[in-house]
Amino acid sequence: MTDPTRMQIEQALRQVRAPDGTTILDHAALDAATLRDGTLHVALATSRAAAPLLEPLLPQAEAALRALPGIGPGISAVSVILTAHRAAPPAGGAPQGAAAQGGGHRPLNLGGGGARQGPLLPGVGVVIAVASGKGGVGKSTTAVNLAVGLGMEGLRVGLLDADIHGPSLPRMLGLRRPPELHEGRMLPLDAWGIKAMSIGLLVDERQAMIWRGPMVMGALGQLLGDVEWGALDVLVVDMPPGTGDAQLTLAQKIALAGAIVVSTPQDIALLDARRGVTMFRKMDVPVLGIVENMSYFCCPNCGHRTDLFGHGGARAEAEAIGVPFLGEIPLLADIRASADAGAPVVTAAPDSPAGQAYRALARTVGATVRRLVS
Numbered sequence: 147m148t149d150p151t152r153m154q155i156e157q158a159l160r161q162v163r164a165p166d167g168t169t170i171l172d173h174a175a176l177d178a179a180t181l182r183d184g185t186l187h188v189a190l191a192t193s194r195a196a197a198p199l200l201e202p203l204l205p206q207a208e209a210a211l212r213a214l215p216g217i218g219p220g221i222s223a224v225s226v227i228l229t230a231h232r233a234a235p236p237a238g239g240a241p242q243g244a245a246a247q248g249g250g251h252r253p254l255n256l257g258g259g260g261a262r263q264g265p266l267l268p269g270v271g272v273v274i275a276v277a278s279g280k281g282g283v284g285k286s287t288t289a290v291n292l293a294v295g296l297g298m299e300g301l302r303v304g305l306l307d308a309d310i311h312g313p314s315l316p317r318m319l320g321l322r323r324p325p326e327l328h329e330g331r332m333l334p335l336d337a338w339g340i341k342a343m344s345i346g347l348l349v350d351e352r353q354a355m356i357w358r359g360p361m362v363m364g365a366l367g368q369l370l371g372d373v374e375w376g377a378l379d380v381l382v383v384d385m386p387p388g389t390g391d392a393q394l395t396l397a398q399k400i401a402l403a404g405a406i407v408v409s410t411p412q413d414i415a416l417l418d419a420r421r422g423v424t425m426f427r428k429m430d431v432p433v434l435g436i437v438e439n440m441s442y443f444c445c446p447n448c449g450h451r452t453d454l455f456g457h458g459g460a461r462a463e464a465e466a467i468g469v470p471f472l473g474e475i476p477l478l479a480d481i482r483a484s485a486d487a488g489a490p491v492v493t494a495a496p497d498s499p500a501g502q503a504y505r506a507l508a509r510t511v512g513a514t515v516r517r518l519v520s
């Protein structure tokens with residue numbers, strides 16, 4: 147079997163018609179196609195205005211792609227998603243040959259611009275993702291304290307909250323006003339020495355919770371393309387939790403220099419962390435390391451340390467899968483209280499045990515960032 151080419155995919159998509167007779171490719175352009183674990187993932191770039199019209203056509207598009215000659219032994223399923231840009235880019239591009247074989251996840255060479263090409267974020271030195279295999283492990287808390295800690299290390303830092311279903315950055319940074327516009331682009335807000343942007347600044351948090359696929363991708367496209375970051379050494383991206391299509395597409399859209407995976411020491415979370423590491427590896431994104439959050443409990447009265455879930459799980463897991471271990475963050479009430487008060491503990495109480503833990507993490511990651519931007 148050979149991989150489908152751009153021409154084949156576009157031919158299949160041209161059979162998919164809206165009620166007015168126009169084809170799906172009259173409103174969208176083939177943006178990226180990826181083979182992952184036997185599934186052909188196809189991303190179509192469209193305008194925000196057209197996305198609601200195209201969404202009902204996606205099952206037909208998947209059926210048309212499943213009928214492609216050559217879709218057989220190596221491809222068992224097809225998934226089509228919409229990514230909404232500001233304006234639909236022109237469709238087309240020269241038909242290209244198939245991608246090199248091998249690996250469970252392969253971006254297909256479609257010609258006309260791969261997903262990780264193009265200066266989406268001019269002026270930004272490196273982009274680092276903070277991710278987790280599942281929700282609730284403290285990914286956002288880690289991302290916020292790491293970003294502010296990197297700022298305290300003297301780096302020019304931006305923080306993008308791409309956790310679109312649960313944007314917690316405005317609350318954690320104490321930001322309430324919407325971003326200002328400059329020549330049609332959004333200006334990130336200043337907070338605690340860094341620049342920050344979140345979908346939570348644009349819409350009500352509860353509204354974002356119920357968004358469906360195309361709207362999520364549209365909002366992310368806007369956050370990626372419409373923010374005037376200015377000159378940054380590093381942009382920290384708080385990824386949505388998990389390892390699904392939104393994470394994958396996002397990681398493809400941004401040229402990530404590296405990813406940090408946050409986990410708790412529990413077995414189940416470590417399994418999810420392993421899945422997160424695997425996802426980035428499949429996309430050739432270097433995993434900078436694993437952070438163990440809620441690693442141990444420090445009694446605020448006597449300072450006694452209790453390893454609630456056993457100790458050293460994430461360190462051992464990191465060693466087993468061959469990625470660096472970046473450090474431990476204790477379970478401490480003032481981490482949550484500071485986050486809820488909008489003043490990250492790394493800056494609110496830099497010499498507290500929590501502050502010191504985050505500063506140590508920022509020093510380690512800061513050294514890597516300096517190496518990557520130099």
Ligand SMILES: Nc1ncnc2c1ncn2[C@@H]1O[C@H](COP(=O)(O)OP(=O)(O)OP(=O)(O)O)[C@@H](O)[C@H]1O
Nearest residue numbers: 281282283284285286287312387476477478481482
């Ligand atoms: N080390 C810690 N000690 C005490 N509380 C913590 C710690 N880390 C995170 N928390 C708290 O745990 C809760 C979940 O944290 P957070 O929102 O950062 O998780 P998350 O992994 O980003 O979740 P999701 O991605 O599902 O939004 C928050 O109330 C946060 O204040």
